[in-house]
Amino acid sequence: MFPRDFMWGAAMAANQCEGAYLEDGKGLSIADLLPDAAGGRWDMLYHPEPYLDKKLPYYPSHEAIDFYHRYKEDIRMLADMGIRAFRTSVSWPRIFPQGDETEPNESGLGFYDRLFEECRRYGIEPVVTLCHFDTPYGLVRRYGGWKDRRVVDFYCRYCRVLFERYKGLVRYWMTFNEINMMTHIPFLGGGLLLDGEPNRAQAIYQAAHHQLVASAAATGIAHEVDGQNQVGCMLAAGSYYPYSCHPEDVMAAVEKNHENYLFTDVQSRGAYPGYAGRLFEEKGLSLEMEPGDEALLRENTVDYIGFSYYSSRLAGTGEEARKNRVDGNAVDTLRNPYLDITPWGRQIDPVGLRITMNDLYDRYQKPLFVVENGLGCEDKPEADGTVCDGYRIDYMRDHIVQMRGAMRDGVPCLGYLPWGTIDLISAGGGEMKKRYGFIYVDKHNDGTGTLERRKKKSYDWYRKVIASGGADL
Numbered sequence: 001m002f003p004r005d006f007m008w009g010a011a012m013a014a015n016q017c018e019g020a021y022l023e024d025g026k027g028l029s030i031a032d033l034l035p036d037a038a039g040g041r042w043d044m045l046y047h048p049e050p051y052l053d054k055k056l057p058y059y060p061s062h063e064a065i066d067f068y069h070r071y072k073e074d075i076r077m078l079a080d081m082g083i084r085a086f087r088t089s090v091s092w093p094r095i096f097p098q099g100d101e102t103e104p105n106e107s108g109l110g111f112y113d114r115l116f117e118e119c120r121r122y123g124i125e126p127v128v129t130l131c132h133f134d135t136p137y138g139l140v141r142r143y144g145g146w147k148d149r150r151v152v153d154f155y156c157r158y159c160r161v162l163f164e165r166y167k168g169l170v171r172y173w174m175t176f177n178e179i180n181m182m183t184h185i186p187f188l189g190g191g192l193l194l195d196g197e198p199n200r201a202q203a204i205y206q207a208a209h210h211q212l213v214a215s216a217a218a219t220g221i222a223h224e225v226d227g228q229n230q231v232g233c234m235l236a237a238g239s240y241y242p243y244s245c246h247p248e249d250v251m252a253a254v255e256k257n258h259e260n261y262l263f264t265d266v267q268s269r270g271a272y273p274g275y276a277g278r279l280f281e282e283k284g285l286s287l288e289m290e291p292g293d294e295a296l297l298r299e300n301t302v303d304y305i306g307f308s309y310y311s312s313r314l315a316g317t318g319e320e321a322r323k324n325r326v327d328g329n330a331v332d333t334l335r336n337p338y339l340d341i342t343p344w345g346r347q348i349d350p351v352g353l354r355i356t357m358n359d360l361y362d363r364y365q366k367p368l369f370v371v372e373n374g375l376g377c378e379d380k381p382e383a384d385g386t387v388c389d390g391y392r393i394d395y396m397r398d399h400i401v402q403m404r405g406a407m408r409d410g411v412p413c414l415g416y417l418p419w420g421t422i423d424l425i426s427a428g429g430g431e432m433k434k435r436y437g438f439i440y441v442d443k444h445n446d447g448t449g450t451l452e453r454r455k456k457k458s459y460d461w462y463r464k465v466i467a468s469g470g471a472d473l
């Protein structure tokens with residue numbers, strides 16, 4: 001069964017829920033530059049350059065679900081559901097509008113004072129991501145984003161401000177959301193503009209190195225400011241399976257797993273793994289390290305392994321495997337014939353969560369924290385407004401059962417924070433139609449809607465799960 005202090009909770013991110021994109025002194029983040037799908041969002045994720053100076057019709061994050069103004073109502077609804085932990089992110093450009101200022105924006109800090117105090121009022125533990133796909137755009141314009149080493153210092157200044165300000169209010173932190181996304185969607189991961197780069201991989205892994213250094217430095221600062229702080233990494237997880245038992249397919253899966261583990265190996269073990277040498281050689285790159293980087297990484301490893309899990313992945317080498325690619329995901333995967341798949345290309349694999357948890361714990365021997373998991377799908381309200389999302393309940397139940405299985409395997413897990421919780425803007429598609437929440441928000445792909453909140457059927461189900469400590473699924 002689940003431990004008494006297990007953190008049943010909820011997860012969201014500033015740029016996907018807050019809106020108020022220029023309010024109270026906030027600067028632009030890279031996420032604020034992403035239009036909706038009709039405006040070219042997917043294309044922009046991979047080739048941002050042509051879009052940067054255009055004024056496009058609709059940017060979903062500018063209003064999002066207006067959490068900035070409605071957070072009290074939202075936290076109350078989440079508290080009524082019984083959650084014990086609430087994951088959100090701080091919007092970096094709300095605190096440092098351009099990213100490189102020396103003094104923070106007091107109004108931005110004031111918002112998070114109120115938000116975290118509101119959580120505490122209900123006995124909810126805030127779990128805070130320091131950077132969730134929203135590097136300040138000012139740092140992209142002036143420095144080229146995370147390609148430039150100076151961004152490490154700006155990030156550390158920002159983190160120190162938060163650790164000092166929220167000492168005693170926030171104890172659980174994560175340095176970068178899905179840090180491995182840098183290799184898949186480098187604009188969102190690190191504000192990288194890569195057109196014209198002679199070696200894209202060189203730029204991507206150099207930027208990743210800067211984030212890894214920044215992550216270690218921030219972990220050190222967090223521990224120095226408050227010994228109670230717990231700092232985690234955050235991996236877009238989901239183990240790769242081999243397409244077949246052919247040794248080449250098995251090796252392909254090993255290599256694809258390595259590409260993701262590279263990040264958490266550094267953050268959790270404190271050094272680049274052996275296979276990094278081969279990977280970098282094959283990609284024709286060589287990392288520039290500063291003296292002291294290796295010691296910094298070694299001495300400031302994370303306290304827990306935060307991760308998102310939506311699906312397992314599949315890798316293989318043969319012609320048949322190559323023909324079976326799945327589109328619509330930022331992460332490369334093949335179609336697994338044994339799994340159902342959502343219209344958005346996510347394969348559904350609850351057992352994969354147990355496998356992934358075992359893999360992560362065997363590798364790191366640190367507590368895990370499921371900080372994202374959920375089903376994105378179209379919810380159609382009935383004539384009376386109710387939303388009967390039994391499919392979401394089935395998905396969550398099946399995943400909780402497998403998480404419990406992993407815990408019975410001996411994997412320590414701090415909590416479960418399902419993604420979305422309240423419908424919000426999708427990071428990939430920028431849409432509202434793909435909904436993840438237990439709470440429905442009346443807002444639509446074209447930007448219309450009253451923003452009214454309504455409980456879905458899954459809301460009552462999750463309340464019951466929490467109240468029973470995970471016994472009543």
Ligand code: BG6
Nearest residue numbers: 013177178376425426427428429
């Ligand atoms: C994770 C991100 O990749 O998956 C979230 O951390 C994102 O920001 C979530 O929203 C679901 O992906 P999507 O593209 O369906 O919103």
